[in-house]
Amino acid sequence: MYVILRLKGLYMTKTIAFHLQKGGVGKTTISGTLACQSALAGIPTLLVDLDPQGNASSWFLSETPKHELADVIQGKCYADDAIIQVNNIPNLYILPTFGIGGTLKQYSETKLADEPFVIQDLIQEFKGKYEHVILDLSPGLGRLEKSALIASDEVLTPMTPEAFSLDGLEIFIDELARLKKNFRLPIIHERVVINSYDERIKQHRDIYNSAKKGNFRIYMIPVDPVFRKSQELKIAPQLYREKGKSLKQKTLLAFELMEKEVWN
Ligand SMILES: Nc1ncnc2c1ncn2[C@@H]1O[C@H](COP(=O)(O)OP(=O)(O)OP(=O)(O)O)[C@@H](O)[C@H]1O
Ligand SMILES: [Mg+2]
Known part of the structure; x- marks a missing residue:
């Protein structure tokens, strides 16, 4: 059945979000790189x-x-008018947000209070058009982040290998449980991505072991300078090749594994 739908260009859309309320843990880097992995x-x-x-x-x-x-x-406009096909990455589309000074912040602080399902309704429009939908969220757990989680089939938590991130994961587990209960939603939360992980460092191994106790499937991504470079050059990290440098083998393998496991 699925094969027939796919041949007809109708997709069984799955929506995933990357979230931890803590800032700077790699939400954008990981969601963007996984989006490139799918598109490529x-x-x-x-x-x-x-x-x-x-x-x-x-x-x-x-x-x-x-x-x-x-x-x-x-x-104010249709989704199709706002969605842009990303240059040089076939199959990657983005529904953008202007940086500081844009209207998303203003909207989320005012009108969103009365419309918790606005993102869920929007995602409905993408069903069948895009096979993979990935939401990049801002830090915090306000109305906007909650409305994005409500719209997701699954949420993955990126974290850095430090105690504050682990505290953040515990808080997030509680908050998500409350959200699922209040809105009667079956949002899956069974994967954690430990970003900037170095197995030689004991503290990192300890954080890994603590996260493992939560029965999470864990993906580890090392510090990789190619992320920052590809963000500066506005390209997919997987396509970065300069001065003989490209993504580390461990980084590539982590994203290949995530791509294979997350969408099934
Ligand atoms: N594995 C990594 N190796 C090297 N640099 C990284 C790695 N992951 C993320 N970075 C860099 O760290 C910075 C923060 O990452 P990113 O913006 O993805 O975090 P974030 O969680 O989305 O932040 P925010 O909470 O502000 O949205 C970026 O400059 C990014 O390039
Ligand atoms: Mg971000």
């Missing part, structure tokens, strides 16, 4: 920039777009 594998993939900072958008777009996510959710 030939899968129609939509990255939705739900962060008022607009980091994912400035990574993948060279020019300020005409429309943004906030325009779509306020009914």
Whole structure:
């Protein structure tokens, strides 16, 4: 059945979010790189920039777009008018957010209170058009982040190998349980990505072991300078090749594994 639908160009869309309320743990880097991994594998993939900072958008777009996510959710334009095909990455599409000064922050602080399902309704429009939908969230756990989690089939938690991230994971588990109960939603949360992981460091191994106790499937990503470089050059990290440098083998393997396991 699935094969027939796929041959007809109708996709069984799955939506995933990357979230931890803590800032700077790699939400944008990991969601953007996984989006590239899917797209480069030939899968129609939509990255939705739900962060008022607009980091994912400035990574993948060279020019300020005409429309943004906030325009779509306020009914000022259609989603198709705002979605942009990313240059040089076939199959990767982005629903952008302008950086600071844009309207997403304003919207989330005012009108969103009455519309917790606005992102869920929006995602419904993408069903069948994109096979993989990835949401990049901002730090914090306010209305905007909650409405994005409500819209997700699964949430993955990126964290750095430090005690504060582990505390953050515990808080997030509780908050997500409350959200699932209040909205009667079966959002899956069974994967953690430990970012900037170095197995030679005991503290990192301890954090890994603590996260493992939560029965999470864990992916480890090393410190990899190619992320920052690819963000500066506005390209997919997988396509970065300069002065003989490319993504580390461990980084590539982690994303290949995530790509294989997350969408099934
Ligand atoms: N594995 C890594 N190796 C090297 N640099 C990394 C790695 N992961 C992330 N970075 C860099 O760390 C910085 C923070 O990452 P990123 O913006 O993805 O975090 P974030 O969780 O999205 O932040 P925010 O909470 O502000 O949205 C970026 O400059 C990014 O390039
Ligand atoms: Mg981010």
